[in-house]
Amino acid sequence: AQSVTQLGSHVSVSEGALVLLRCNYSSSVPPYLFWYVQYPNQGLQLLLKYTSAATLVKGINGFEAEFKKSETSFHLTKPSAHMSDAAEYFCAVSVGGGSNYKLTFGKGTLLTVNP
Amino acid sequence: GAGVSQSPRYKVAKRGQDVALRCDPISGHVSLFWYQQALGQGPEFLTYFQNEAQLDKSGLPSDRFFAERPEGSVSTLKIQRTQQEDSAVYLCASSRTYYNEQFFGPGTRLTVL
Numbered sequence: 001a002q003s004v005t006q007l008g009s010h011v012s013v014s015e016g017a018l019v020l021l022r023c024n025y026s027s028s029v030p031p032y033l034f035w036y037v038q039y040p041n042q043g044l045q046l047l048l049k050y051t052s053a054a055t056l057v058k059g060i061n062g063f064e065a066e067f068k069k070s071e072t073s074f075h076l077t078k079p080s081a082h083m084s085d086a087a088e089y090f091c092a093v094s095v096g097g098g099s100n101y102k103l104t105f106g107k108g109t110l111l112t113v114n115p
Numbered sequence: 116g117a118g119v120s121q122s123p124r125y126k127v128a129k130r131g132q133d134v135a136l137r138c139d140p141i142s143g144h145v146s147l148f149w150y151q152q153a154l155g156q157g158p159e160f161l162t163y164f165q166n167e168a169q170l171d172k173s174g175l176p177s178d179r180f181f182a183e184r185p186e187g188s189v190s191t192l193k194i195q196r197t198q199q200e201d202s203a204v205y206l207c208a209s210s211r212t213y214y215n216e217q218f219f220g221p222g223t224r225l226t227v228l
């Protein structure tokens with residue numbers, strides 16, 4: 001079975017600073033990996049996904065993530081935080097194939113951006 | 116519609132009541148997923164439909180939970196004899212096929228008193 005661990009339930013950065021949200025996964029087969037963002041009272045929005053092509057994945061809103069198999073990690077980064085980035089971020093894994101495309105999520109990391 | 120819609124957005128139920136939560140997926144999307152998100156947690160998978168067929172219900176926490184999608188479009192998640200531990204946000208997601216991006220609705224927040 002697959003699982004995801006997000007390190008840090010709350011990350012606080014200053015506007016303009018680097019954003020780094022950590023995600024480690026466990027999977028017995030090559031995984032598909034995702035980062036979602038959730039704004040208050042809204043559904044989840046896909047930021048980016050890794051599906052075994054390029055290991056450096058670029059997403060929306062200036063975010064990117066790097067798949068590192070040796071470290072079983074898929075950390076999310078953004079060079080310069082904006083106030084509008086304040087939200088909850090979820091890392092998720094899927095092992096693909098039929099009903100296995102269900103997503104297994106981490107517990108989330110709340111990002112606060114200070115002016 | 117433009118996205119996945121869910122109704123009601125908020126539901127308060129007394130313990131022991133039955134509730135029904137509706138999901139309208141994006142038109143033409145074959146796959147539909149239900150997730151449960153408890154407070155302070157990530158979403159957890161409940162069940163998956165491909166058209167009208169329920170292919171995976173391994174995440175349903177008890178036999179009080181039942182989901183259907185009779186015509187392969189709208190889906191309903193029903194919870195019988197609600198308990199306090201059922202309080203959560205219930206998220207619905209749809210995708211064009213099972214390997215495409217899942218688009219999430221805003222969720223239904225269920226509070227059981």
